Amino acid sequence: MSIEVRGITKGYGDFVALDDVNVSIPTGQLTALLGPSGGGKSTLLRIIAGLEVADAGSVQIEGVDATSLPPQRRNVGFVFQHYAAFKHMTVAKNVAFGLEIRKRPKPEIKQRVDELLELVHLSQFAHRLPSQLSGGQRQRMALARALAVEPKVLLLDEPFGALDAKVRKELRDWLRRLHDEVHVTTVFVTHDQEEALEVADEIVVINEGRIEQVGTPEQLYDEPANDFVMGFLGEVTTLGDHLIRPHDITVHTTEQAGAVRGEIVRALRIGFEVRLFVRPAGAADEGADVVVTLTRTFARSLGLEVGTAVWLAPETGARVVPVRRGSAGVLSDETPVSTEKGATAAV
Amino acid sequence: MSSTLSTPSGTPAPSGKGPAKVRRARPKDALTPAAGLGLGVALIWFSLLVLLPLSAVVLTAFDDGWSTFASTLTDRDTRSALLLTVGEAALVTLVNVVVGTVIAWVLVRDQFIGKRLLEVVIDVPFALPTIVAGLVLLSLYGPRSPVSVNVVGTRTGIFLALLFVTLPFIVRTVQPVLQELDADVEEAAASLGASQFTILRRIVLPSLAPAIAAGASLAFARAISEFGSLVLIAGNIPGETEVASLKILKFIEGDNYAAAASVAFLLLLVATVVIAALDVISRRVARRG
Amino acid sequence: MADSTYTRRRRGPVTVVLRVLVIAYLFMLVIWPVSLVADRAFRPAGLAEGGFGPFLERLTEPGTVYAFNLTLTVAFWAVLINTVFGVGISLLLVRYRFWGRRTLSVLIDLPLSVSPVVVGLALVLAYSSARGWFGGFLESIGFAVIFSTPGLVMATAFVCLPLVIREIVPVLEEVGTDAEEAARSLGANGRQTFWRITLPAIKWALVYGVVLTAARALGEFGAVKIVSQGAEFNGETATLLVENRYSNFDEASAYAVALVLVLISIIALVVVTYLRPKEDRP
The missing domain is CATH 3.40.50.300 (P-loop containing nucleotide triphosphate hydrolases)
Known part of the structure; x- marks a missing residue:
């Protein structure tokens, strides 16, 4: 050293x-x-x-x-x-x-x-x-x-x-x-x-x-050790109780077990990428919006537009980190990191 | 006009110097009739007050060609007055270069109780009327001196008076530059292995050099032309403690205006050279950036 | 944060030695002598009476009152002239472009570096009725400049000339013309723009320049000495009185008037120090 x-x-x-x-x-x-x-x-x-x-x-x-x-x-x-x-x-x-x-x-x-x-x-x-x-x-x-x-x-x-x-x-x-x-x-x-x-x-x-x-x-x-590192390196969004990268979210147009239901409130096209802002059912304002990025081709194939109802789930192998709650500054020694197996959308 | 309007207020300046620079880059207007009239009036006043009288000095000095000028300057007493003035001014400037820089350094880098008071004390010699400055010094270094030092009629007295009236020049020019000096430049030198003394000698002092030079030329010009504070102290012994400005006074009182103008012309020359030198220095500093 | 860094944090013995030297130097050169003036004013030498009463008497005797009156009159006119001229020439230098502008801005600074005696001599050579260029003309219309109050005003205005300009020009450059143009676009004429936009913007710099000018004007000695008769009740300003009385062995009066002048300068200095930060934040 x-x-x-x-x-x-x-x-x-x-x-x-x-x-x-x-x-x-x-x-x-x-x-x-x-x-x-x-x-x-x-x-x-x-x-x-x-x-x-x-x-x-x-x-x-x-x-x-x-x-x-x-x-x-x-x-x-x-x-x-x-x-x-x-x-x-x-x-x-x-x-x-x-x-x-x-x-x-x-x-x-x-x-x-x-x-x-x-x-x-x-x-x-x-x-x-x-x-x-x-x-x-x-x-x-x-x-x-x-x-x-x-x-x-x-x-x-x-x-x-x-x-x-x-x-x-x-x-x-x-x-x-x-x-x-x-x-x-x-x-x-x-x-x-x-x-x-x-x-x-x-x-x-x-x-x-x-x-x-x-x-x-x-x-x-x-493998970010905690939500701070995950949030600081790369984009991150909140899906349910977890932080996840926006490109690690799969979008379904039909109901899925364990997926979060929501409605697309805004869609931005940036080059080859589409950024969706999905408001989960029951959420009041834009503070709870989930950001999802996907390719333009994929977005078009699903016919996604503002107002479409969607179901969001983490992609297979996606890294998620629980949102830190409670008093600030408490760091969990071992952050539970889970890889959830969700259904992938058929293309 | 359009150049100002077309610049959106939120646009950052290209060099990061801030919007002030953008504004200043705006071309100036040509004179309007009203401004032209104002300029005319101002120029007439400026000419009557400053330019014509000063030209009168120059022309009187050379009223009959070089002869009066030359004979005045070769006169033994006049020459020794000029030499004394230049010599004392140079000595005082030299002392100020060292002491003024040290004072500026202490005022910027040191912290102690009463520092703010010293800041005011530095400016006192500027603020006092010159005749009062002379009287002030006489109270400590004149007859009835509490420290039993009487400098009236000595070259030491002249030196002391000049030291007093030139005190603020170098302090006030060096201080802001020292304040603005980036800490990281000194740190860079330290991490390259330079000792505190080397940093002072090779990094800090060269950065201060233009400011010291500017302050020194101001101090020198002031010392050369000083009059009021010397009236009561110098004693005016011809060939001994008579300085240039007092020599001019003596010529005026003796109705010898040509001789007075000759000496005055030399002092004017020095003033002009100093102004030119300052201009050169400030431009050089601007180039260094 | 800068003070906790390695290079600037150290307070070695050298620092302490320099601090002591600087304080000692300033004490011997400025602080002690200046404070002795008060002592001399209240406890004069020889047969002169000490104390506050005699001090006041010396300040209120007719000769002294005349001198202070003259000084105030001269300073008033010099400040007035230099303020009007200073604001005008500063606006011209900053806002307009004309042939010889740069030369003018260099020449404006000239009076600060000219010896006061030379200033006096120059005015005499131009305006004295005996030998000035315009002496004959002035005499024929019965207007005396030299050895009368106008000469004193001119001499004082000459030496203080750049003080207002040097304060205003940088501020004018800094504030730019945006606000003035906005005012014009809203229909303000030139005079309205000046009084309501430009003048408020340079207010503090102007006040600062005026205070400097006033202090300098009240204390001017050399130039005034040459253009004035300098006799009691005849062109003797406060500073000339200090010299005359001291030379005539009336030390008590000299120090009494000097003390007043010292106090005026120190008040001006304090006012100026107090104004400075205000002017720095526009």
Whole structure:
């Protein structure tokens, strides 16, 4: 394990940002810390980097206890959401900074900077000032700067958060490819589940200062430990007493045993997909509507339209999670997960 | 007009700088007749009040070509007054560069009781009438000084008075920049291995440099042209403690207007250079973004 | 949150040392000397009588009253002129485009960097009846500028000229023209738009600029000294009186008037500090 976090607790006044967090981050992988804003994931990353001091607990990096080490001596690379560019230095000088601090010989610095600029596709911008670069280019510069010192771990705090959607997606793919080349243990913070699912080898879901689940993207999506994780990764709707993915619901036009009866109140067509809002019998308002997604062909074959009476049931093999009820914050240790066998509609 | 109307209020600005930028990008109007009349009146007043009198200074300095100008400036007392003024101003500016930056740093980064009071104290030298500033200093460093220091008629006195009146310049230009400095830039440097001192030297100070330069040129210009606070302190010993502005006064009182205008012209020149320098600095900072 | 971070959280011995040095520096340079003015005003040296009664007497003797009256008159006219001129020129600079606009906006700042003595000299060279460019003309119509109140007003207006403009221009740029255009589209004419839309928008910046101008006008010394006779009951403003009395070994009166001027400046400073945040949130 590359990073071992044990019993980390951190509060700001009355607010508990992290509450007894334990997590191990494997060597050489790309790990995402995923969770809603204010959930404590950035604080955890900053504690690993030594930029915040935890109230309790310990951090080990590559087997060395780093809990009381200042950031200067942790040998981590840190990339900030807003680039943290040294505005008065050229791109090359920015990248060379860490090496100059370490008093490496000049030719070596030059060679390494050239290599890194090549790696992040910024060679032709070496002598520009950061203000002359676009957001995406600045972030690549920041990445090269962090990698220059050959850090044991690379930490990225919402690295694509300040970029627009298109650049964001490009950089995301590029980070994945870069990691496959460089293989440095990388941890990045994001609140975007799609980003985490696409890029990460492993995802740590953090909410309200606690870790909800750790696993591969597939594990998290297919076997969410609780309703929070299920709701946070991917779309989710409530069918009866359970949370379920909208595409895991089968629609029948005839009565079925155990199926929920309802009426289609709204139908949206988005490309090849149809999204139905089904109001269960006896429900008063749209708050109880069940969302169902299915293909257009299938919807047409059943002749579904607004006003049609339908019966909804979970599909075979669908993952469902009971809706958490009662006092907030009570987490069931073992969430009962059931796979119900429902009848599939004949096509 | 249409450009403003066609921009829906909810549309975010492309660069994320906020809608203010969109509004400001609107082209300005050409003058309407009423505005043209207003501009005419304003320009006449501005010319009568500022431009014509200042031109009179320049023209009087060169009334009979270079000769008066040259002979004034080669006069032993005048030259030493100019040298003294520039020397003291440079020294005071230098001290302010260090002290002003330190004060700004303490006001931004430190927390202590009474900090808000210090904020007001910094501005006191700006607010006081200059003659009163001189009197204020005399109460502590003049005759009957409670600390038994009398600086009247000494170069130390001039230095002290200039230090007093230029106190706010660098503090007030550096402070906002230091406040706006992103914490993450310093954190980035720290995680790359830079010590606190290295961060200060290589990251913080270079970011403050334009503000320090701007404040320094303001302080220098003020020190060069200072008059009121020096009247009671300097003592006006020719060749010893007579500064440029007091030399001008002496020429005026002696009815030697050409000589007064010559020295005044030099001071004007410095003022112009400072304004130009500030313009260059602010444009350079704008480019750095 | 910024304060709990590693780089800015540390309060090492260096921080404490710097804090003490800064406080000591400001105490020796500003706080102590300024507070001594009160002491000197109430406990003057030599044969002069101390206490509050004599202090009041010194402030109410005719020469002092004349000086304060003159100072107030001059400051009033200078503030009035600069406010009207400042608002007008700011609107022109921000809202219109014309040839030489940028040059004008640079020139507007010039008075702040010109030595007060040079200001006085410049006005004398242009307007004194003996040697000014317009001296002969002015004398022929019997209008004296130099060595009379108009000269004092001009000198004061000159040195304070940019203060109002520098406060209003950024605010005018910030508020933009949307509201003004909306008002026009609703049928308001130019004057109505100015009084009901533009002026309220720049109100606080204007007040701030006026307070700065007034403080500066009340305390102007150098420029006024050159263009005034500066004799008692003859063009002696409050600041000139401070100098004259001090030079004539009437330290008690000098410090009494100085104390009043110090109090005015500090009140202005407090008002300005109080106004500042209001103006920042539009």
